[in-house]
Amino acid sequence: xxxxxxxxxxxxxxxxxxxxxxxxxxxxxxxxxxxxxxxxxxxxxxxxxxxxxxxxxxxxxxxxxxxxxxxxxxxxxxxxxxxxxxxxxxxxxxxxxxxxxxxxxxxxxxxxxxxxxxxxxxxxxxxxxxxxxxxxxxxxxxxxxxxxxxxxxxxxxxxxxxxxxxxxxxxxxxxxxxxxxxxxxxxxxxxxxxxxxxxxxxxxxxxxxxxxxxxxxxxxxxxxxxxxxxxxxxxxxxxxxxxxxxxxxxxxxxxxxxxxxxxxxxxxxxxxxxxxxxxxxxxxxxxxxxxxxxxxxxxxxxxxxxxxxxxxxxxxxxxxxxxxxxxxxxxxxxxxxxxxxxxxxxxxxxxxxxxxxxxxxxxxxxxxxxxxxxxxxxxxxxxxxxxxxxxxxxxxxxxxxxxxxxxxxxxxxx
Amino acid sequence: xxxxxxxxxxxxxxxxxxxxxxxxxxxxxxxxxxxxxxxxxxxxxxxxxxxxxxxxxxxxxxxxxxxxxxxxxxxxxxxxxxxxxxxxxxxxxxxxxxxxxxxxxxxxxxxxxxxxxxxxxxxxxxxxxxxxxxxxxxxxxxxxxxxxxxxxxxxxxxxxxxxxxxxxxxxxxxxxxxxxxxxxxxxxxxxxxxxxxxxxxxxxxxxxxxxxxxxxxxxxxxxxxxxxxxxxxxxxxxxxxxxxxxxxxxxxxxxxxxxxxxxxxxxxxxxxxxxxxxxxxxxxxxxxxxxx
Numbered sequence: 001x002x003x004x005x006x007x008x009x010x011x012x013x014x015x016x017x018x019x020x021x022x023x024x025x026x027x028x029x030x031x032x033x034x035x036x037x038x039x040x041x042x043x044x045x046x047x048x049x050x051x052x053x054x055x056x057x058x059x060x061x062x063x064x065x066x067x068x069x070x071x072x073x074x075x076x077x078x079x080x081x082x083x084x085x086x087x088x089x090x091x092x093x094x095x096x097x098x099x100x101x102x103x104x105x106x107x108x109x110x111x112x113x114x115x116x117x118x119x120x121x122x123x124x125x126x127x128x129x130x131x132x133x134x135x136x137x138x139x140x141x142x143x144x145x146x147x148x149x150x151x152x153x154x155x156x157x158x159x160x161x162x163x164x165x166x167x168x169x170x171x172x173x174x175x176x177x178x179x180x181x182x183x184x185x186x187x188x189x190x191x192x193x194x195x196x197x198x199x200x201x202x203x204x205x206x207x208x209x210x211x212x213x214x215x216x217x218x219x220x221x222x223x224x225x226x227x228x229x230x231x232x233x234x235x236x237x238x239x240x241x242x243x244x245x246x247x248x249x250x251x252x253x254x255x256x257x258x259x260x261x262x263x264x265x266x267x268x269x270x271x272x273x274x275x276x277x278x279x280x281x282x283x284x285x286x287x288x289x290x291x292x293x294x295x296x297x298x299x300x301x302x303x304x305x306x307x308x309x310x311x312x313x314x315x316x317x318x319x320x321x322x323x324x325x326x327x328x329x330x331x332x333x334x335x336x337x338x339x340x341x342x343x344x345x346x347x348x349x350x351x352x353x354x355x356x357x358x359x360x361x362x363x364x365x366x367x368x369x370x371x372x373x374x375x376x377x378x379x380x381x382x383x384x385x386x387x388x389x390x391x392x393x394x395x396x397x398x399x400x401x402x403x404x405x406x407x408x409x410x411x412x413x414x
Numbered sequence: 415x416x417x418x419x420x421x422x423x424x425x426x427x428x429x430x431x432x433x434x435x436x437x438x439x440x441x442x443x444x445x446x447x448x449x450x451x452x453x454x455x456x457x458x459x460x461x462x463x464x465x466x467x468x469x470x471x472x473x474x475x476x477x478x479x480x481x482x483x484x485x486x487x488x489x490x491x492x493x494x495x496x497x498x499x500x501x502x503x504x505x506x507x508x509x510x511x512x513x514x515x516x517x518x519x520x521x522x523x524x525x526x527x528x529x530x531x532x533x534x535x536x537x538x539x540x541x542x543x544x545x546x547x548x549x550x551x552x553x554x555x556x557x558x559x560x561x562x563x564x565x566x567x568x569x570x571x572x573x574x575x576x577x578x579x580x581x582x583x584x585x586x587x588x589x590x591x592x593x594x595x596x597x598x599x600x601x602x603x604x605x606x607x608x609x610x611x612x613x614x615x616x617x618x619x620x621x622x623x624x625x626x627x628x629x630x631x632x633x634x635x636x637x638x639x640x641x642x643x644x645x646x647x648x649x650x651x652x653x654x655x656x657x658x659x660x661x662x663x664x665x666x667x668x669x670x671x672x673x674x675x676x677x678x679x680x681x682x683x684x685x686x687x688x689x690x691x692x693x694x695x696x697x698x699x700x701x702x703x704x705x706x
Contacts, residue, residue, distance in 0.1 A: 054533055054630065214675045224557070225422055226671055228551070229418065246628045249534075275533070280534045282538055412543065
């Protein structure tokens, strides 16, 4: 009797295991048919509300713009594309739920990445679990690549390298013209921290003395004490590890209140937000503010120019209203389309193999070629600066489109 | 180091004033109505947007604009009470009001997104950038104004509560609603007006908040947890206590910022836990508040 019960249990467990495996297989990305005429359903989760909502909404526009463009040209391999976008409220927990839902319930054929490194890292794990390729445009932090997932491909510039042209420019200056001191106030965020750490170590190697290097939590609602502390050190250069406009604005306000204006001020994010940045800080104070980015609306690339024109036609406004998030999202679509067209499949394994083959693809952000970790090693880094209410490319010095850098930064004008 | 500490204490005291300004309405509403108004954060943001509209479209000075935004927010507060809070009765009232306030927050956020979008905006005025030189460093004018307004608002609330007939009715309602009804106090009216006053104060808090920070309709969520912490620390219902608690917490935070900024937020809440362990009713316990 006892052995029968044991055998029954064994059979039950075995049956459940077989059924579970079959269910997982059914949920996994095994369709990949190229002969179908039904639309390719693409699932993504975006931060349409919450802390990243400004970027999330821009990403949504980028994805939708790409989808309408590709459908207007007959789709991919004759199949139209259809987006299914869920809102993750900028939450790393919700993003996991969303991708699980997209894959196991909605049975999407492809997935596109969310916004930010913080959300891409957990989302990529879900896609990997179900055998989906995970092409994304805003997860360039080390947190994503350190997972060493074979299905992750970031079409944008790895974030740690965003300040590289600025550091190269400083190293090209005679020592007497370089800033003598620097401060590195940083938000505790996987996007900002790698840039700051790399910048600090490289600038210290150039002999630029660090007078302040502290990390503060992203939840800090009032940056006044932090800004005051930086101002009291009077650094020549401020390298701000920011993730959004309010952080930059708070430091600018704090500096101005302390009658302190650094000779050079570069931020990881915020000044790249176009009209949103100027509206928050005022056009006068924006002058001289710098930011690293792989793309801007005047980028001399035919596909990029066409996308900007399409954007303005679809959403109104002017080219300067198109922020880099749109291009990052659009690039995700472009790279995916090229991979599916070439492999004739939407299957994760086929796309992963193709993208790891060393092929160079095109995007509105420039060339795309992935290393073994899924980093775009051909991505181009630029430094942009606000000059007389215009957002202009200043570095690399000899790159097409670069104008002379405003050095030192003008004083606050309020 | 001495200057840094002095500066941090000054920043903490002034920043505390700004938080007290935003928390005063929350604690008033709780004291009278036993309602934890989780919509207070979004009301601050709504106040900031009202100031923004008057500043951008009517070119009104933000301080002058308060003459309009405060009455408007009062009417909004009364309307919220009338529509969402008043109909709730019975033993589940407290938990239901929590849900109702959350619904108000979501609806307000949705309306603000629809009207203003998700881009950051801020209030531009001369006070935001100017400062005065004191003790070897500068104090920002907007924080000085915020602190002054906090003291004025709290003094005004005290005058209303302790020097007017309406205030007597409010305090009677705070102590015992049934008894207040028996002596002829229109408790529903008192509750509506109190909710209106509690919301009206956020117009002032919103103006200062919007002058210091850029904001979106989503900015209220970061605020509400801090405001609740301040109100709990003060002793729920204590208006003056809100100022003391806010100053204590922001000063502790500013001091920790000097050495270890990544611990500053933790210290903010740690201070609350330690004080509540010693005084479970908060610095100015609820019984003491209602007995005043």
